[in-house]
Amino acid sequence: MNNLSNRVGIIGGGIAGLTLGCTLLKEGIPAIIFEQSSEEKSHGAAISLSQNALCLLDRINILSNLKNQSSITTTASINSPLQKICEFKTPEVLTTRRQILMTLLLEQYTSLGGEILYNHIFKSFDQNSCEASFDNHEKYFLSHLAACDGIRSSIRDQFFASNQQPKYSGYTAWRGIGKGNLQSVHFTLGPSSHIVSYPINSDGDVSFVACAKEEYEFTESWKEEGSFNDLLDDFSNYDPKIFPAIEDSMKLYKWGIYIRPPLKSMIADNLTLIGDAAHPMVPFLGQGACMAIEDAYAFGMLCKKTNGNFHETQKIYNFIRSKRTNKIQRMSMRQGKIYHMKNPLLVFARNAVMRFTNIPGNDLQSIHDYDVDNAIKTHA
Ligand SMILES: Cc1cc2nc3c(=O)[nH]c(=O)nc-3n(C[C@H](O)[C@H](O)[C@H](O)COP(=O)(O)OP(=O)(O)OC[C@H]3O[C@@H](n4cnc5c(N)ncnc54)[C@H](O)[C@@H]3O)c2cc1C
Numbered sequence: 001m002n003n004l005s006n007r008v009g010i011i012g013g014g015i016a017g018l019t020l021g022c023t024l025l026k027e028g029i030p031a032i033i034f035e036q037s038s039e040e041k042s043h044g045a046a047i048s049l050s051q052n053a054l055c056l057l058d059r060i061n062i063l064s065n066l067k068n069q070s071s072i073t074t075t076a077s078i079n080s081p082l083q084k085i086c087e088f089k090t091p092e093v094l095t096t097r098r099q100i101l102m103t104l105l106l107e108q109y110t111s112l113g114g115e116i117l118y119n120h121i122f123k124s125f126d127q128n129s130c131e132a133s134f135d136n137h138e139k140y141f142l143s144h145l146a147a148c149d150g151i152r153s154s155i156r157d158q159f160f161a162s163n164q165q166p167k168y169s170g171y172t173a174w175r176g177i178g179k180g181n182l183q184s185v186h187f188t189l190g191p192s193s194h195i196v197s198y199p200i201n202s203d204g205d206v207s208f209v210a211c212a213k214e215e216y217e218f219t220e221s222w223k224e225e226g227s228f229n230d231l232l233d234d235f236s237n238y239d240p241k242i243f244p245a246i247e248d249s250m251k252l253y254k255w256g257i258y259i260r261p262p263l264k265s266m267i268a269d270n271l272t273l274i275g276d277a278a279h280p281m282v283p284f285l286g287q288g289a290c291m292a293i294e295d296a297y298a299f300g301m302l303c304k305k306t307n308g309n310f311h312e313t314q315k316i317y318n319f320i321r322s323k324r325t326n327k328i329q330r331m332s333m334r335q336g337k338i339y340h341m342k343n344p345l346l347v348f349a350r351n352a353v354m355r356f357t358n359i360p361g362n363d364l365q366s367i368h369d370y371d372v373d374n375a376i377k378t379h380a
Contacts, residue, residue, distance in 0.1 A: 002140045007032045008303070009132050009142035011122045011155060013040065016275025016292035017148035018105035022060040023300025025112035029308065032142075033109070034120035034134065036149075040106055045175045045253065046200045046207030048095045048185075050368040053290035056297040059373075062104045070096035071199040075184040078354050081238045085189075086355040091368040093185065093286075095198045095207065097177075101289075122154060127269040144310045145271040146299065148292075151258055153277035159268045166258040169282050171336060172214040174231050176252040178244030180206035188242055191342040193235065195242055206244035209283070210235055211257075213340055226254040257282055259333075262326045267314040274299055279325040284335035285367065287328050294372045295321050301373070305380045320375045328367065 008024055010017045013035035024031040049057070057063045072094055077087040109116075121135035125145055133139045147155035151166055177200065185198045193212040200207050212234055228246050231254075246252070260280050266273045275292030298321060302313040341347050354360055 002138065004032060005130065005141040005143055006030050007142060008144045008146055009034060009140060010146045010148055011132070012036075012148035012150060012275075012277070013106075013116050014148060014150055014275070014292075015101065015105070015289045016277070016296045017146075018102070018109050019056070019060065019293050020146055020148060020274060020296035020300055021109045021114045022062075022105060022112060023297050024303060025109065025114050026060055027300060027304040029300070029303050030143075031114065032140075033114065033116040034122065034132070034140075035116055035118050036121040038118050040102060040116075045098060045177050046095060046198075047098045047101060047289055048093050048198060048286040049101075049293075050093050050286065050290055050364075051091055052368050052370045052372070053293040054092075054094055055371060056293050059297070060108060062108050065104050066096065066101065067094065069100050069201065070094050071201055073183070073185050073198060076360075077184055077186050078351075078360075079186070079188045080351070081188055081190045081242075085351045087184070088354075088358070088361045090185065090361060091365050093198075093368075095185075095200045097200055097205075122149060124158070125155070125271060127159075127271065130270050143308070147271060147273045147277045148275050148296070149277050151260065151276045151280040153273070155271065156260075156263075156273060156277050159271060160263055160265075160273065161260075164260055166260050166280065169257045169259045169336075170213055170215070171211055171257045171282060172254065173212075173257055173283070174210040174226065174234065174252060174254050175208070176231075176246060176250060177205055177207050178246040178250060179204050180244035182206050182244070186242075187339075188238060189339050189341075190235075190237055191347075192340045193238075194339040195235070195238065197242070197244060208243060210243075211284075211336075211339075214256075226252050228252060230254070262329055263322075265318055266322055267318045270310070272299060272314055272317065278321075279329050281329045281332045282336050283332070284339060285328065285332045285364075287332060287367065291325050291328055294324070294370075298372045298376060301376055302380060305376065316376075316379050320372070320379055324370070324375075331363075331367070 007030040010033045078085040195210045197208040274295045306312040
């Protein structure tokens, strides 16, 4: 038996878990991460992060290093498979390799004295005694349990909604990194499909996500590999020049996008859900990781504000975060429908709105302008 009853136990060393670890340790609150894998592994190519998450990464001191290894874009162009629809200014978005973000978070966490126990697969939790047990037969008394264990969260299954397994969203995505000469975010919208490309550094690396509506259920995995020819088969109505130059050695991944319905509450006795464990979403607004960062930072700062009163922290956390994440989950789903319109009249109307109004830019601005510190100040 290990007595760590002064430490917050974080299950999962992904984006949410590491951000929470950094926030807690920076605020002087002891924490420990338990991770199921044997080392930090990051799949999934690239990631885009907007200002609502970037300002928080700045407050945990990793933003300037992240910027040095990434790309910043401030314009987006929207195209049909045959022609350009419009170009508009966007709030600043940082685009980078996922691996770079993970490495910087991990380095910051360890430089603050943080510890990760690898090969620890969460098994069960006693809510009364606050004791967590793992598959390797280790047991730990903790001050609180933060579930950052992603879309397949077994903590969510055990304590929140056992009958709501992740469900195929109807969308399948291809993802890869190639070479190109792109300075902005480039969207191409076709019937029941779309492709997003963006630069991820100053070395000419370009990331793309090619997303299609597919009836059959494709596996949810970051690691399923496919070939460039398979990709071109799936997107045969697009000009292949849209894709950055893919070298033979470059890996392409294809996976099904899964979702879970919104929860009534993200908290239970002595445990709190954070990130994808609470609200996995379709990636059409690029907000899943941003929400995980907002959640983790909010929970960590609230622990500090309430002087380690977890009950009080949870109440405020649940109020602030449920509202925000439910809204972004809904908006992300709606964005998929807008991108994938098939009816020619609706497509015409959508393109006209994009070309002649500021609505797309304003919608993004309202999501990116959110500062979770303001919500904490108002409610704590
Ligand atoms: C195609 C696609 C593109 C995306 N693009 C973007 C984007 O551009 N911008 C953006 O903001 N978001 C994006 N997202 C969403 C983003 O990737 C996720 O929201 C984010 O990774 C969630 O982080 P997390 O830490 O909550 O979960 P995860 O990253 O899934 O981490 C969970 C961690 O918990 C560990 N774990 C799981 N179970 C256990 C257990 N039982 N015991 C111990 N450890 C466990 C796992 O090993 C893992 O390390 C995208 C998603 C998809 C599918």
